[in-house]
Amino acid sequence: MDWGLLLTQLMNGLQLGLLLFLLASGLTLVFGIMDFINLSHGSFYMIGAYFCGSIVARGGSFLAAVLIALIGMFVVGAVIERVIARRLYRADHLDHVLATFGLILIFDAIVHIVWGPSGMAIPLPSVLDGQVTLGSLVLPTYRLVIISGGLLVAAILSMLVTRSRLGMMIRAGASNRTMVEALGVNIHKLFLVVFAIGATMSGFAGMLIAPITEASIGMGNDIIIIAFVVVIVGGIGSVKGAFYASILIGLIDTLGRSYLDDLLEIFMSLDYAETAAPALSAMLVYILMAVVLAFRPQGLFPPAGIRA
Amino acid sequence: MNIKRYMMRVVLPIVFIALPTGLMAADSVRIGFVTTLTTPAGVIGTDMKNSVELALEHIGNKMGGLDVELIIEDDGFKPDIGKQKTDKLVKQDDVDFVTGFIWSHVLLASRQSALDAGKFLISANAGPSKMAGALCHENFFSTSWQNDQTPMAMGEYLTQQGVKSLYIMVPNYAAGKDMLSGTESTFQGEVVGKDLTKWGADAQLDFSAELAKAKASGAEGLFVFYPGKAGGAFLRQYQQAGLQDELPLYSVFTVDSISLPRFQDAEMSGVLGSRMAMFWSPDLDTPGNRRFVSAYLEKHGRYPSFYGAQSYDAIMLIHSAVEAVGGNLDDKDGIRAALKAANFESVRGPYTYGNNHMPIQNFYIREVVEDEAGRWTTRIVDTVFENHQDPYASECKM
DSSP states (O other): OEEEEEEHHHHHHHHHHHHHHHHHHHHHHHHHHHHOOTTTTTHHHHHHHHHHHHHHHHHHOHHHHHHHHHHHHHHHHHHHHHIIIHTTHHHHHHHHHHHHHHHHHHHHHHHHHHHHOOOOOOOOOOEEEHHEETTTTEEEHHHHHHHHHHHHHHHHHHHHHSSSHHHHHHHHHHHOOOOHHHTTHHHOOOOHHOOOOOOHHHHHHHHHHHHHBBBOOHHHHHHHHHHHHHHHHOOOOOHHHHHHHHHHHHHHHHHHHHHHHHHHHHSSHHHHHHHHHHHHHHHHHHHHHHHHHOTEEEEEEEOOOOOO | OOOOHHHIIIHHHHHHHHHHHHHHHEEEEEEEEEESSSTTTTTHHHHHHHHHHOOOOOTTTTTTTTEEEEEEETTTTHHHHHHHHHHHHHSSOOOEEEEOOOOHHHHHHHHHHHHTTTTTESSSSOOOOHTTTTTTTTEEOOOOOTHHHEEEEHHHHHHTTOEEEEEEEEESSSHEEEEEHHHHHOSSSSEEEEEOOOOOOOOOOHHHHHHHHHHHHSSSSSEEOOTTTHHHHHHHHHHHTOOOOTEEEEEEESSSSHHHHHHHHOOGGGGGOOEEEEETTOOOOHHHHHHHHHHHHHHHOOOHHHHHHHHHHHHHHHHHHHHHEEEEEETTHHHHHHHTTTTOOTTSSSSSEOTOEEEEEEEEEEEEOOOOOEEEEEEEEEEEEEEEEEETTTGGOO
């Protein structure tokens, strides 16, 4: 067993998990508190990446670009909530899906018109573009940046949800929305803030990933499906659940891609293992979701007060 | 007059009068071009479209005295849409030639629609093994290559260079598997590991797990095939992982004239000096290529890609065939014979067709360099195969 490789793969899994958390935490709050299915949550991921890339391209430093783009994302999220999402809360889930699918198409078209179809590569400052040596391990510096950024945001969000007044309202909203409204909380304001925070975090995930994969049209649509899996596995409305489920899914996906072919070779011929491993590792995450739905349909960590 | 009545009385009759005249214009050559114009892969389609339009300019939009009518369709990177669009071109537009096709799985899904209707099908990129072998057809031609050939050239080159062990990463779809088998067939050293990564609309773009495995494998070289946006993502991560010095990169169809300007903007200097196999390069010194590349550079301000070169050739090949039959499009046998003769100034220089209508052509090794004007491009450094025929020709009963 190559322990160095295993450790590297664990780090890679953690990094993927934290990115998923940034997406899924906003999704789970919006889904849990407002009962609103937002397929276009992935579009914020894309818009964040393009915002950040455009500022860097105009000569901004990467850090400044991220900060400015975060503010931009909060504004975008607030505007979408006020203009579009707010009209849809009372409609049923099918209407949410249709409307937000339409939003995806609109966002994709806007990006196509403004930035063109070719995607955008985002250069990193040379400090972040190198590698860090930890004992016998050599890791790309930027991967560590993603991990620390993700953990930082997770910590801030956790403080916000468990310690602040806003967090109390969010938790109460996830458990029983009607009661929160009856107690006189300005539910419109709460929804606006939650939606905008969700959009900001989704955008942040996009900014973090873009220097690795480049910004491209529809980049968010690829990852939003997995984010929904995280929401379901973790328990709808639960930030804590989203955190653990994200890390779990990040690790399963990465370790599956790394070790499944070796594992299958024990049972079958090399040729079969090589064909079966990629197909099976792509399915692992969904198998997990099916198992969770079968045995614990409320998710692994449902918000307090929710019983299936 | 309200709008509805206006539509009924004025617009509809105009439409009905205009329609038949459009359909009856039989004295033109109709060419349907299926490519990808949306999704991030749309940049490839745009490059092909630019090149097709350039080819039409160069022949004055005439073939055998007939006007050329070009109909471009977008397959959206999906086999089912590609097939629908081919059906539309064949049935509704009644085109004479169907060409284009970036993706092997799209071409495989669409081939029957075109061939069963008796149309000529000319691939300007995809070269799946089945269509060179058991599924070969008298009306199918290619102006590109069979998928295996380019990686075969790469494998041969690696053997010549004395590389003893190789790690392979390709996407998990028809062309990815052809690239894998092509490299393995000519590479004499040991393949110490391979990864088939998820492909399609939700393709895997984070290669951290695979790169860590490749590094740990201790291979002397890394072979990859990542067309389109995945190529940029891959190179980025390869550079960030600091692998340039310990795991040299050999690629096919991953670095091209579409991605190089973007890499240059992002200052990804790790790509300079990397080598790839290809049947063509912008600096290839043939009369057809000089004309194509200089006109493209002047019009679009950057080098054309191999996708563009193949598309330019597809139009020029059709042009040569329609000229040969003097514009008589009913003479299918004459057109077929002329296509097979490949009697035109190809950007790659003269080439011939094998029994399966795949080109028999040279393969080169090209290297990423900076040109005199400071633009990043590729330059030929070696010839690996001369007049190379694909390995599936013997499976074709033609």
